[in-house]
Amino acid sequence: MSTITAAVCKDHLESGVMFAFDVIDECFVKAKLNSLKTNKAIGLDNISARLLKDSADIITTSLTKLYNRSLATSVFPAVWKCGKVTALFKSSDRCNANNYRPITILPTGSKILERAVHSQVYSYLLRENILIPKQFGFHPKLSTAIALTYFTDNILDNLDKEPTINWFSSYRSLLNRFQVTSIGLEQSSTQPVHVGVHQGSILGPLLFLIYVNEIPSTVNSCDISLYADDTVLFCSAKTMIELEQKLNSDLQNLSRWFDANRLTVNTSKCKFMVSGSNAKLAKLQNINLLNNSPLNRVESFKYLGITLNQTLSWSDHIEALFTKVNQRL
Numbered sequence: 001m002s003t004i005t006a007a008v009c010k011d012h013l014e015s016g017v018m019f020a021f022d023v024i025d026e027c028f029v030k031a032k033l034n035s036l037k038t039n040k041a042i043g044l045d046n047i048s049a050r051l052l053k054d055s056a057d058i059i060t061t062s063l064t065k066l067y068n069r070s071l072a073t074s075v076f077p078a079v080w081k082c083g084k085v086t087a088l089f090k091s092s093d094r095c096n097a098n099n100y101r102p103i104t105i106l107p108t109g110s111k112i113l114e115r116a117v118h119s120q121v122y123s124y125l126l127r128e129n130i131l132i133p134k135q136f137g138f139h140p141k142l143s144t145a146i147a148l149t150y151f152t153d154n155i156l157d158n159l160d161k162e163p164t165i166n167w168f169s170s171y172r173s174l175l176n177r178f179q180v181t182s183i184g185l186e187q188s189s190t191q192p193v194h195v196g197v198h199q200g201s202i203l204g205p206l207l208f209l210i211y212v213n214e215i216p217s218t219v220n221s222c223d224i225s226l227y228a229d230d231t232v233l234f235c236s237a238k239t240m241i242e243l244e245q246k247l248n249s250d251l252q253n254l255s256r257w258f259d260a261n262r263l264t265v266n267t268s269k270c271k272f273m274v275s276g277s278n279a280k281l282a283k284l285q286n287i288n289l290l291n292n293s294p295l296n297r298v299e300s301f302k303y304l305g306i307t308l309n310q311t312l313s314w315s316d317h318i319e320a321l322f323t324k325v326n327q328r329l
Helices: 002-012 026-034 049-054 056-073 108-127 144-159 204-211 240-260 278-282 315-328
Strands: 082-089 100-105 164-170 177-183 191-193 223-227 230-236 271-275 300-303 306-309
Touching (some): 049 056, 230 240, 271 300
Parallel strands (some): 082 177
Antiparallel strands (some): 082 100, 164 271, 177 191
16 A cells, blocks of 8 residues: 555655545445445455345444555555456457456455545545546546547647657556466466556556556657557657657657566557648658667557548548448348
């Protein structure tokens, strides 16, 4: 818990606005127990949501004391730090491990404590205007539609000026916990989780937002838009030389930030696209980004469920939808 406090308070020590946990009351705990969904899978502690919900009147006081003790001592119960990972088949060849998605099941009791912490930390972040406005993910009142509108509006504003290059990348945050992999009746030994956040955790997304909150401050010449871990870097310039200089400068800044924060950019999943009118695109010269690193230049790419092309027309998206509908008929 002290790590959360330190991360939240880091940039606000000088202002005197400090974060501190409030006491969790029994009404909050009982309400969360009564709202538990009983059809959820059971974690490694073998305590079901049904048992917790049915026992709410009896265990609320004890659980509340445990949660407040955890906050006061900055100790998260070790038994709650281990998740059970199962493999969910996606499609295609069942013998290919890449066709399975890992699903992490966490102890239900830990989620109520995480919800209490999430509520307090998130309220503080909003009240103190700490979270960057260009992060559209994991916010109750924001959506992919708002992120797409922000991105495309900026591109459209520049279409009549000069070409714009957009950079798309994905990455994962770091959070050290433990997990056990379960397949059928077989179960692995406990292994440490050195990277990422537990899938299904309540605090994971918020901790990720805090972790990457500084990213926009590393960008000087371009604009940036984030939706959770999906990032788009974009800018415009009067000449291709100027455009290359702007992008390379900020790409280098981002690269240094990733290295300093132990994040790795998978360049094989990064793409860049030049936007503009067909006439301008026809005159486009070669672009040298990151000293010819393998950034794949594309004429269209899928961002937050929408297929965008170089001219920002809807033709590629409509074609993709048409193909998808035909496959289901």
